[in-house]
Structures are given as C-alpha cells and as structure tokens.
Amino acid sequence: MSRHDGGVSRRAFLGGTLGGIAAGALVGFVGADSAQGSAPVAGGTDPTLQYPFYGQAHPAGVATPPQRHCLFMTFDLTTTDASALQSLLARWSAAFDVLMAGHELGTADPDRPHAVPTDTGEATDLGPNGLTLTLGLGPGVFDDRFGLAARKPAKFDHLPALPSDQLQDALTGGDLSIQACADDPQVAFHAVRDLSRLARGVAVTRWTVMGFGRASAGQGQTTPRNLLGFKDGTRNIRSDADLGQFVWHDGQDQAWMKGGTYQVARKIHMHVENWDTDRIEDQERVFGRDKRSGAPLTGTGEFDTPDFAKTDASGARVIDPQAHVALAAHENNGGLKILRRSYNFTDGMDETGQIDAGLLFLAYMKDPAQFVTLQTRLGSSDALNEYISHVGSGVFAVPPTPERGHFIGEALFQ
Numbered sequence: 546m547s548r549h550d551g552g553v554s555r556r557a558f559l560g561g562t563l564g565g566i567a568a569g570a571l572v573g574f575v576g577a578d579s580a581q582g583s584a585p586v587a588g589g590t591d592p593t594l595q596y597p598f599y600g601q602a603h604p605a606g607v608a609t610p611p612q613r614h615c616l617f618m619t620f621d622l623t624t625t626d627a628s629a630l631q632s633l634l635a636r637w638s639a640a641f642d643v644l645m646a647g648h649e650l651g652t653a654d655p656d657r658p659h660a661v662p663t664d665t666g667e668a669t670d671l672g673p674n675g676l677t678l679t680l681g682l683g684p685g686v687f688d689d690r691f692g693l694a695a696r697k698p699a700k701f702d703h704l705p706a707l708p709s710d711q712l713q714d715a716l717t718g719g720d721l722s723i724q725a726c727a728d729d730p731q732v733a734f735h736a737v738r739d740l741s742r743l744a745r746g747v748a749v750t751r752w753t754v755m756g757f758g759r760a761s762a763g764q765g766q767t768t769p770r771n772l773l774g775f776k777d778g779t780r781n782i783r784s785d786a787d788l789g790q791f792v793w794h795d796g797q798d799q800a801w802m803k804g805g806t807y808q809v810a811r812k813i814h815m816h817v818e819n820w821d822t823d824r825i826e827d828q829e830r831v832f833g834r835d836k837r838s839g840a841p842l843t844g845t846g847e848f849d850t851p852d853f854a855k856t857d858a859s860g861a862r863v864i865d866p867q868a869h870v871a872l873a874a875h876e877n878n879g880g881l882k883i884l885r886r887s888y889n890f891t892d893g894m895d896e897t898g899q900i901d902a903g904l905l906f907l908a909y910m911k912d913p914a915q916f917v918t919l920q921t922r923l924g925s926s927d928a929l930n931e932y933i934s935h936v937g938s939g940v941f942a943v944p945p946t947p948e949r950g951h952f953i954g955e956a957l958f959q
C-alpha cells in the first residue's frame with residue numbers, strides 16, 4: 546500500500562545492481578545542469594550553494610574554496626572481487642551526484658510501510674550546503690587483489706616512514722578515502738553515513754576524523770585560524786597556474802589519472818596544554834609569524850613576503866631558520882608547493898584529562914614526493930614539533946571526475 550502519492554523514488558538506482566547501470570540510470574534525476582553556485586563562496590552560510598559532480602575538469606573538493614566542515618573517512622576493502630570494487634565505485638559515483646545536489650539517496654520515507662528507508666534522512670531539507678565528495682584510492686587497491694597492478698602510477702606507493710612520525714596503525718592507511726566537506730556538518734555526516742551503507746559487504750571503515758573550522762584558505766576567502774591561534778593558509782596555493790604546476794596530474798605514466806591529483810591526509814595531534822603555557826614571543830618564533838596579524842616577522846601585513854635572510858642587530862635571523870614557515874616555504878625548498886586543505890578537529894578529552902585536538906592536515910599535489918620532501922624537513926627540524934605529533938596518515942590517488950553515465954576510476958577496469 547502506498548503512503549504517498551506521486552514522487553519518484555531514486556532507490557531503485559542505488560539498490561546494488563551492477564554499478565555501471567546504477568551510474569547511468571541516475572541521469573536525469575539531478576539534472577545535467579546542476580549548476581555551480583556563483584556568487585557565494587564556500588565557507589559562508591548559503592545552504593543552496595551547490596557544486597556539480599559530473600563532467601568537471603578536476604575533482605570537486607580540491608581547489609574548491611574550503612567549506613566550514615569536513616568528515617574524512619578511510620575504508621578497507623573486504624572483497625577481493627574486482628567487479629565488486631567496480632560496482633562500489635559506480636554506486637558511489639551515482640550517489641555523489643545525488644548527494645552533492647542536496648537530494649536524498651532514494652527515499653527517507655518510503656511509500657510502502659514495510660520498506661526500510663534507503664536514505665537515513667538527517668539531511669532532508671537542509672540543502673546541499675556546498676557539499677563536495679572526493680574519492681581517493683589507496684596504494685593497496687593496486688596490490689595483487691584486484692588485478693590492477695599494471696595501472697599503479699610509478700610515483701604512487703605507501704608513504705615511507707618519516708622523521709618524528711608517531712603513527713598509530715588504527716589511524717593509518719586505507720584502501721579508499723572519502724572527503725566530505727560542507728558548510729553544514731550534518732550534511733557532511735549524512736553523506737558519509739549513507740555512502741558507508743552503500744559499501745556494506747564490500748568495505749569497512751578504517752579511520753575517520755570529523756573536522757570543523759577550516760584551517761586553510763582558498764580563492765576569495767579570508768584566512769582562518771588553527772587551534773594554536775595562528776592564521777593558517779596565508780601562503781596557500783590559489784592561482785590556476787600554481788594548481789596546474791603543483792596539483793593536477795598530467796596523465797603521463799597513467800592516463801587514467803589525467804586531471805586528478807594525490808591526497809595526503811595526516812591526523813596531527815596538538816599538545817595544546819603545553820602550547821598554552823608558552824610565551825607569545827616563542828609562539829611567534831615557532832611559526833615565524835605574528836599571532837594577531839599573521840604577518841611574517843620580517844613584515845607588517847599578512848600577505849607580505851617573508852624575508853628569510855633578514856637579520857637583527859645581533860646578526861641573528863629575524864625568522865628563525867627552524868621556524869615552521871622557514872622550513873616549509875617554497876623559497877627554501879627549490880620552489881616546491883602543495884595545496885593545503887586542512888581542518889581543525891577535536892576528539893574531546895584524552896585518557897589523561899587533556900584536550901584531545903589538532904589538525905586534520907589534508908593536502909593535494911601531483912606527486913606524493915612533494916609531501917615527503919616537505920615533511921622530511923619539517924619532521925627533522927621544525928620548531929613546531931615540540932607541540933605536535935603526527936598520529937594518523939594516508940595517501941590516496943584521486944581520479945578525475947567522470948562524465949555523466951560513467952563512474953570514478955572506470956578507466957582502471959578497461
């Protein structure tokens with residue numbers, strides 16, 4: 546018996562049929578013209594802000610101005626069946642399109658009283674809120690389980706052990722990652738929750754971080770602050786030229802990655818109680834920047850270019866050579882840049898009663914070696930190391946966005 550009249554259910558398209566069919570069948574639901582909101586920039590308060598999924602030059606959630614919240618989740622595949630992986634990627638692709646448009650996945654309120662809702666319902670009526678969904682494939686996808694070893698990009702592998710690493714196994718690795726960012730945390734949560742439901746029997750959650758308060762800036766955005774109180778993202782990549790040079794994969798070596806990128810995720814714990822007892826002069830030395838204005842210690846304005854050679858009356862460098870920005874700056878790393886897209890996080894209190902909080906460091910680059918080079922340097926000598934511990938880690942290949950009717954990573958299986 547029907548409890549409603551009219552209305553079209555999207556459930557049938559997401560119910561677990563072969564994913565390729567599911568992806569194609571969704572055409573027409575969201576509409577090919579699910580246009581990108583123009584005026585508002587993510588990180589604002591417009592619930593109708595919507596980004597398109599299909600047919601974009603690059604995956605959403607990378608150069609997209611960072612939204613206010615981010616739920617990052619990694620998964621381990623429990624199947625060794627390549628067609629089951631293919632089907633999951635197809636189901637997720639179709640679902641990405643529906644969720645980013647702000648729709649339910651199927652229905653939260655089925656017509657038939659004995660039917661189980663296909664959407665969990667907590668984002669109904671909230672709007673898309675600038676939701677972007679970004680899928681990553683871990684190096685394990687290219688091991689001997691799925692017959693994809695020949696498709697593994699030469700530059701792509703598990704990250705090596707890096708200086709100062711304190712990684713926990715339970716917070717490290719993963720075959721797949723989903724980065725769900727939105728200006729409403731409930732929209733991001735809902736997306737990951739319902740995507741996890743679609744993965745049942747194929748993949749299980751490995752580690753997850755709920756990020757709040759963006760700690761990076763994109764085009765058109767003011768610079769936010771991290772949980773140590775400093776402006777974070779001042780010298781982030783913003784221009785299309787830098788994105789082309791440092792972030793987007795050119796398809797050489799593996800054509801299926803053209804237009805995609807690599808994602809590095811680090812869960813970085815901050816020892817905030819120690820930091821909070823440090824005097825301001827030292828806090829500013831650690832970063833090489835003024836806490837209130839964000840200006841480099843050699844300048845007066847936030848966007849002034851740091852002068853790493855400048856010395857004071859005693860001959861000492863004004864910006865400590867071991868300051869975070871001195872070690873990370875492109876001027877001191879052969880021109881190397883990465884796109885940072887980090888978020889603050891808290892897990893409440895730890896077992897000793899201290900605040901458990903830090904930075905969900907997310908970064909994008911065309912070669913994971915860019916991160917390895919920077920973190921090798923930072924992990925060895927960064928003055929910030931006294932106040933942080935890298936406890937979680939993952940590296941993922943982010944394939945380009947498919948055209949409508951296709952799914953993420955489809956080229957891998959051809």
Ligand SMILES: C=CC1=C(C)c2cc3[nH]c(cc4nc(cc5[nH]c(cc1n2)c(C)c5CCC(=O)O)C(CCC(=O)O)=C4C)c(C)c3C=C
Pocket residue numbers: 771773775776777778779780781811813815832834869870871873874875883903904906916919920923933
């Ligand atoms: C390996 C790369 C990086 C890690 C890991 C990292 C951790 C980390 N960073 C901050 C806070 C700030 N970082 C800032 C600048 C900055 N950081 C990196 C790289 C990593 N940071 C780069 C490449 C840069 C740009 C350097 C430059 O060109 O000057 C800043 C300054 C403001 C800014 O430009 O964004 C802050 C503040 C924390 C707290 C942290 C780990 C918890």
Ligand SMILES: [Fe+2]
Pocket residue numbers: 869873
């Ligand atoms: Fe940094």
